[in-house]
Amino acid sequence: MVAILGGLAAACSWAVATLASSRSSRMIGPWSVLGWVMAVGLVVAIVPALLVKPVDLDAPKLAGLIAVGLCQNIGLLLAYYALQVGRVSIVAPITSTEGAMAAVLAVILGEPLALPTALVLAVIAIGVVMAAVERSRDDRVVDPARTARDLAHPQRAILLAVAAAVVFSVGLVLSGRLGAAGIPPLWVIVASRTVGVLLIALPLVLTRRVQLTRPAVPLVLLAGVLEAVGSGVYVVAASVDIAVAAVLSSQFAAIVAVGGFVLFGERLQRIQVAGVVLIAVGVTILSAVSG
Numbered sequence: 614m615v616a617i618l619g620g621l622a623a624a625c626s627w628a629v630a631t632l633a634s635s636r637s638s639r640m641i642g643p644w645s646v647l648g649w650v651m652a653v654g655l656v657v658a659i660v661p662a663l664l665v666k667p668v669d670l671d672a673p674k675l676a677g678l679i680a681v682g683l684c685q686n687i688g689l690l691l692a693y694y695a696l697q698v699g700r701v702s703i704v705a706p707i708t709s710t711e712g713a714m715a716a717v718l719a720v721i722l723g724e725p726l727a728l729p730t731a732l733v734l735a736v737i738a739i740g741v742v743m744a745a746v747e748r749s750r751d752d753r754v755v756d757p758a759r760t761a762r763d764l765a766h767p768q769r770a771i772l773l774a775v776a777a778a779v780v781f782s783v784g785l786v787l788s789g790r791l792g793a794a795g796i797p798p799l800w801v802i803v804a805s806r807t808v809g810v811l812l813i814a815l816p817l818v819l820t821r822r823v824q825l826t827r828p829a830v831p832l833v834l835l836a837g838v839l840e841a842v843g844s845g846v847y848v849v850a851a852s853v854d855i856a857v858a859a860v861l862s863s864q865f866a867a868i869v870a871v872g873g874f875v876l877f878g879e880r881l882q883r884i885q886v887a888g889v890v891l892i893a894v895g896v897t898i899l900s901a902v903s904g
Contacts (some may be wrong), residue, residue, distance in 0.1 A: 616763040619850020620861025623708035626843030627870035631679040632876065634693055635701040637832035641824040643693035646833060648817045649825065653808025653837025658845070660807060662799035664884075670796075676790050681801060682808030684784030685844035689691070691777035699770020706742055712863025713738045714782035716791075722786070726856050734860045737895035741864050743888025778836030785859050786842070798848035802841050834837065864892050 630650075635739070637646045670678075688711075695704040716734060719727050726734075788801055817823035825833070851860035869886050 616850045617861060619846045619853075620858040621864075622849040622861040623843040623850065623858070624865040624868060626846070627862065628865035629840040630843065631692075631696075631701065631705055631869050632867060632872050633752030633832040633836040634841075635651060635696040635704075637836065638693045640826055640829040640832075640859045643697055643816060644813065644822070645824040646693050646829075647690050647809065648814035648823055648838055649833040650689065650837040651686065651806045651833055653816045654841035654844075655800065655806035655810055657838055657841050658799055658802040662797070662803045665797045665799050668795055668797065668800075673704040673858050674791065674796060677787055677802065678796070678804035679808065681784050681787045681791065683803040684780050684787065685805045686809045686813060687885045688777045688784060689840075690873040691773050691780065692718055695773035695777060696772045697778045699774070702870060702873055704770055705866040707771060708781065709741050709863040709866035710738075711778045711781035711785060712741075712859040712861070714778060715785035715859035717864040718782055719789070719855040719859070724855055730857065733895055733898050734856060736898075737860055737864065737892055739887045740805045740895055741866050741868075743884050743891060775820060782859075785847070785862075786855060788848050789855035789858065792848040792852030798845040801835035801848050802844050805844065806841065815821065867892050895901070 633879070634646055688708075692708050693706065713734075716726075755805070791801055792798060814823070845861050847858060850862070867885075867889050873887065
C-alpha cells in the first residue's frame with residue numbers, strides 16, 4: 614500500500630509542477646526555470662535533511678546520489694525545452710512513460726514482479742497514454758497565439774520528451790534502489806537539488822543570464838516545492854516496490870489532462886475520459902492484488 618499511495622502522491626505533485634513549468638518555461642526559458650526549481654527545492658529540503666539520522670555513505674551510494682541528481686536535472690531540462698515548444702498535453706504523456714520504462718528496467722535488473730501485478734500495471738500504463746491523447750487540431754482554440762506557437766515544432770517536442778522519459782526512468786530506478794538501501798528520501802532530494810544548483814543555477818547567476826519575471830515567481834516556487842515533494846514520496850514508495858511506484862507516479866499525465874481542462878479550458882476528449890476511468894479501475898484492482 615505504501616508503494617501505491619506514494620506513487621499516487623508523487624503523480625499529483627508532479628502534475629501540478631508540470632502545469633506550472635509549462636507556463637514558466639515560456640516566460641523565462643528552460644534553463645532559468647530549472648535553476649529556480651532546483652534552488653527552491655534545496656531551500657525547502659536542506660533543513661529537514663540535516664535533522665535526519667545520519668547514515669554511512671560509501672562510494673557506490675555517493676555515486677548513486679550524484680547519478681540521480683544528473684538524471685533529474687537533465688530530464689527536467691529536456692522536459693522544459695519540450696514544454697517550451699510543444700503542447701503540455703503532448704509532452705506530458707510522452708514523459709509519463711518514464712514509469713513504464715522504469716518498471717521494465719527494474720524487472721530486467723532482477724526485481725520480481727507477479728503476473729497479476731504486471732497485467733494491472735500494463736492496463737494503468739495504457740490508461741495513462743489514453744488520458745493524455747490529443748488530436749492534431751482542436752475544435753476550440755482557447756488562445757490562438759499559444760496554439761500556433763505550440764504547433765511550431767511538434768517533432769522537436771516529441772523527441773525532447775522521449776529523451777526526458779528515458780533519462781527520468783534511469784533516475785527513478787536509481788532512486789528506488791537508494792531508498793531500499795536505507796538512504797533517507799530527503800538526502801536524495803538534497804543531492805539532486807545540490808547538483809542542479811551547482812551545475813545550473815550558480816553558472817546562470819555568475820554569467821548574469823538568470824531570468825525571473827513577476828508572473829513567473831509563483832510558478833517557479835510552486836514547481837520547485839512540488840518537484841521536491843514528489844521526489845521525496847516517490848523514493849519512499851519505490852523503496853518498497855519500484856515497478857508499482859514508477860507506473861503509478863507516471864499517471865501525472867492523466868492529472869495534467871484534467872488540470873488543463875479545469876484551469877485552461879482545454880476540453881477532454883472521449884478517449885481521455887476513458888483513460889482516466891481505466892486508470893481509476895486499475896488503481897483499485899492494484900490496491901486489491903497488492904493488499
